[in-house]
Amino acid sequence: MSDGTISKDLVIVGGGPAGLSAAIYASRSLLDAVTLEREALGGQVILTSEIDNYPGVPHADGFSLVDAMRAQAEDLGATIVMDPVDSVERDEATGRFRVSAASASYDAAAVIVAAGATPRHAGFEGEERFAGHGVSYCATCDGMFYRGKHVFVVGGGNSAAEEALFLARLASRVTMVVRKDHLRAQAAIVRELEENERVEILLSTSVVALDGGELPSRVTLRDNVTGETRTLDYDEGSFGVFVLVGRVPETGLVAGLVETDDAGYVVTDDRMATATPGLFVAGDVRSKALRQIVTAAADGAVAATSAASYLGLPVEG
Template sequence: MPELVSKDLVIVGGGPAGLSAAIYARRSLLDAVTLEREALGGQTILTSEIDNYPGVPHTDGFTLSDAMRAQAEELGAHIVMDPVSSIGLDDKTGRFVVEAASARYDAASVILAAGARPRPAGFEGEERFAGHGVSYCATCDGMFYRDKQVFVVGGGNSAAEEALFLARIASKVTLIVRKDHLRAQTALVRELEENEKVELRLLTSIVSVEGDELPGKITLRDNATGATYVERFEEGSVGIFVLVGRIPETELVSGLVKLDGQGYALTDERMATWTPGLFVAGDARAKPLRQIVTAASDGAVAATSAAAYLGLPVEG
C-alpha cells in the first residue's frame, strides 16, 4: 500500500467546479491536488455550443474547459488523472484519507466536485443497447445519425437543447415526453414547436426497444389511455437519446454529508457540509441552477472556504 501523501486540500473532480477550485486554491497558496478520473472538463467537454458563459461567447465545451485547465496549470495547480475510490475521515486525526488508484492522500480538507452522471429512463432494452443505438449524449453520438430518425426521451432543458442540436443532423427528431407538458424554458419550447423537423409527443413513454445488433423495433405507450403501439425501423437507421436527468456523484461522501431526496449534497452558501473541512461544489450539490457558470462559482467559493477553514488568508 502506498504511503500517505499529505495535502492541505484534495479536489475530487476536474470539471468547471474542480478547475475553478484549483485556480482559487492556488491563489490562496494551498498545497492542493485535483484528481479527475476520465477527462478534464467533465460533462462540459461534451457540449458543442456554449453561449451563456459571460465573456466567452460562441464557444464550445472542450475549448472552454481547456482554457480553464491551462489557466489552472499556468498558476501552478497540480492536476492528476487518477480515479478516487473512497473518501474517509480519520477519527483520531480529524483529517481525510482519499484513496485513489495510484496514490493515497492525507488531507486537511476536501472539495467534492465530481458532478453527476446520466439517469437511465428505465425502458426494456435500454441497458442492452446502450452505446449501440441508445445514447445519453447527442453531441457525442449525434453524427452517427446524420439523415436518420432519432427519438429523444425527456422534457427538460437538456432534452430540448439536445433535440434542437439533433434536428440539425437527423432527418427527423421525435421528442418523447411522459407528462402533458415540457419542463424546458419557454424559449426552448418555442424553438422546438417552430422546428419542422421536430415532433413533440406528450404523454408518451418508451416501453421497450428490440432488435438484433441494433434497435429496430420501438414499443411506445400512450400515457393518457395506456394503449401501446409499435414503430419499426431498419436496424441502424434509428437512435434513441435518453435525457431524463442526472444522478449526482455523491456516493464517495454519502456517509459524511446530508443528501436531499435525489441524492444531491446539502451545503450552506460557503459550500460547506456538516462534516468540517468537507465541501461540495458544482452539479453534485443541491441548488436551483446547474450551469457551467454556477459550477465555476461554486468551485471558487469552496476553495476560499477551504482556505478560511485552514486559517489561511483568502481573496475578498
C-alpha cells in the same frame, strides 16, 4: 508521511469546471492542493460542441473552454493529477481526511468533492441491451451517427430540449417523447422546438420497449393518459433513441459523510460546506436550482475560499 501518504492542505476530487475553478482559487489562496480527475478534465462539458451561455466566451466549444481553465489553473501553480479516487475517509480524532486514489493516498486537512453526475437511465425494456448501439445519452457525442435518420429524444427538461435542437440539425426527424403533459424546459427553448419543422413533441408519452437484432428496429410507445401502446417498425439501424432524463450525482465517495436531498444530491450551505467539517462540495453533485458551467465554476470558487477560511488562511474578498 512515513507510510508514503502525501500530505496536502486540500484535495479536490474532480476536474470539471467546478474542480478547476476550485484549483484556481486554491492556488490564489496559496493552499498546497492537488486536483484528482478520474477520466478526462472537463467531464461532460468536453462533449459539448457549442456553449453560448458562459459569460464573456460566446460560441465556445467545451474542450477549448476546459483547456483554457486547465491552463489558467496550472499557470497559477495548481497540481492536476489523472488518478481515480477510490475512497474518502475522515479521522474523527484528528479531523483530517484520507483520500485514497489508484496510484497514491493523500492526507488532507480539507476536501472538495466536485465529482459531477452521470446520465440517468429511463428504464425501458431494451435500454441496456442497445446502449451504445442505438441508445445514447449524449447527442453531441453520437449525433453524427444519426445524420439523416429518425431519432427519439426521451425527456422534457432543458438538457433534452437543447439536445433535441442540436439533433434537428443532423437528423431527418426528431420526436421528443415526454412523460409529463408539458415540457419543463425554458420558454425560449420550447418556442424554438415548436417552430422547428423537424421536431415533433409527444406529451404524456413514454418509450416502453426497444427490440431488434444487433441494432434496434422497433420501438413501442405508451400513451400515459389512456394506457394504450403502439409499436413502430423501422429498418434495422435507421433510427436511434437519446435518453436525456437527468443525471445521477456521484456521491458514493462521501455517502456516509454528507446529507442528501430526495434526488440524491449533496446538501450544503451557501459556503459549499457539508455536514462534515472540512468537507466541501461543488458543481453538479450539489443540491441547487441551476446546474450550468457558470454555476459550477462559482461553486468551485466559493468552495476553495471556504476551505482556505476553514484552514485559517486569508481569502480573496
